[in-house]
Amino acid sequence: MEEKNLKTLMYVLIGVAVILAGTLAYVWWQKSSLVNELTIDKQELTQQMIDLQNDYASLSSDYDSINSQLDSSREEVSQLIERIKKTDAANRSKMRQYEKELGTLRSIMKSYIVQIDSLNTLNKKLTADAAAARREAAESRRQSEELSKTVESLSGQVAAGSVIKARGLRVEAYNSSDKVTDRSSRVVRLLSTLSLVENDLAPKGPVRIYIRVKGPDGVLLTNGTQRTFELNGEPMICSASREIDYQGKEIDVAIYLNDITEYVKGIYTIEAYTEQSRLGETELLLR
Numbered sequence: 001m002e003e004k005n006l007k008t009l010m011y012v013l014i015g016v017a018v019i020l021a022g023t024l025a026y027v028w029w030q031k032s033s034l035v036n037e038l039t040i041d042k043q044e045l046t047q048q049m050i051d052l053q054n055d056y057a058s059l060s061s062d063y064d065s066i067n068s069q070l071d072s073s074r075e076e077v078s079q080l081i082e083r084i085k086k087t088d089a090a091n092r093s094k095m096r097q098y099e100k101e102l103g104t105l106r107s108i109m110k111s112y113i114v115q116i117d118s119l120n121t122l123n124k125k126l127t128a129d130a131a132a133a134r135r136e137a138a139e140s141r142r143q144s145e146e147l148s149k150t151v152e153s154l155s156g157q158v159a160a161g162s163v164i165k166a167r168g169l170r171v172e173a174y175n176s177s178d179k180v181t182d183r184s185s186r187v188v189r190l191l192s193t194l195s196l197v198e199n200d201l202a203p204k205g206p207v208r209i210y211i212r213v214k215g216p217d218g219v220l221l222t223n224g225t226q227r228t229f230e231l232n233g234e235p236m237i238c239s240a241s242r243e244i245d246y247q248g249k250e251i252d253v254a255i256y257l258n259d260i261t262e263y264v265k266g267i268y269t270i271e272a273y274t275e276q277s278r279l280g281e282t283e284l285l286l287r
Contacts, residue, residue, distance in 0.1 A: 045095065046084050048102060053077045055109060061116050062123075073108055080105070162201045164246065166253075166279035169194040171213075171270045173263070173286060184265045184286035190257040192240070194272055194279065198250045207246040210238035210273045211255050216266025223259040229275050236273070 056074045061067050080101055087094045170193050175186040192211045210229055213221045221239050228237050240257040265286055272279035 042084065042087075042095065045098060045102065046081065049077060049081045049084060049098075052102065052105060052109070053081065059109065059112060059116070061112075061119075063116075063119060066112065066115060066119075070112060073105060073112075077105055162199075162203065163277045164199060164202045164207060164274055164279075165197050165277070166194045166272060167197055169270070169272050169280040169282045171268070171282055171284045173284060182285065182287050184263040187263040187286060188258075189260075190268075190270075190284070192255045192257070192270055192272065194253055196244075196246060196251050196253060196279075198248065200248050202246070202248055204247050205245065206243050207274055208241050208243045209253055209255060209279070210236075210241045210275075211257065212236070212271045212273070213239040213257055214269045214271075216264060216268065221257065221260050221268075223257070225259075229273070231273060231275065231278070238273070 053074070056070065056077055059070060061070065080098060084095075084098050087098075172180050172191050172193075173182060173187040174189050174191060175181045175183070176188050181187060190213060192213075194209075196207075196209075208229070210227070215221055220237060222237060223239075226237055226239065227241050228235055229241075230236070240255050242253065242255045244251060244253055263286055268284040268286065269281065270284060271281045
């Protein structure tokens, strides 16, 4: 009887062990399946972030403000990818948070696309309007006989029409008796003369004319009254200068260069400028 009871107990224990083993196997299988699912979800989320990163990389704009915002969003995407990679797939709360951030970044990207499309559309319209305005302006200029005489081409009217121009640049050397000479040893001063031509489009008011005289050795002649000026943003030194009142009508200008210690034989190069343009160049031969 006792032996029978022991056998029964043994069978019961074996049955319990089998049930426990089955239960443990089932739990392990479920856990493994869940881990696999979570791992797959993490991989999919990571891939979605990488796809979004590529979308951001392909998005470009001609506008600095949008480009700055795009750079900031690209950095957020990169940081989020790194956080996802470092987070355990089983951390479901973090994964849900990352999914929400992914959705937010997608929405932000869509807003960028809308902004860029809107700005591009506006830019095309403005470009078309500007082109139409230029065509109308060109037609108006073509029909204006007076304006057509003052410009060489319609495309260069605005840029070139207001620049002061000159003609007849000449230089003469004078001796101490105030007579013209070409003897280098007798020269005490140089006189540069030119005429600013009539230009109704040019600004009216004070204009300073600058003269640069280079000796035969290419060195600029200067004295104690030398000035500096800028031409197209480049600083330059002049040999002499004079300010005149230009009112759009032709005016003659004479500029003396005095107090040069010595003149040598050779060819001197003389250039004339305003702060807006080069007026001309001539040469003087001293024997």
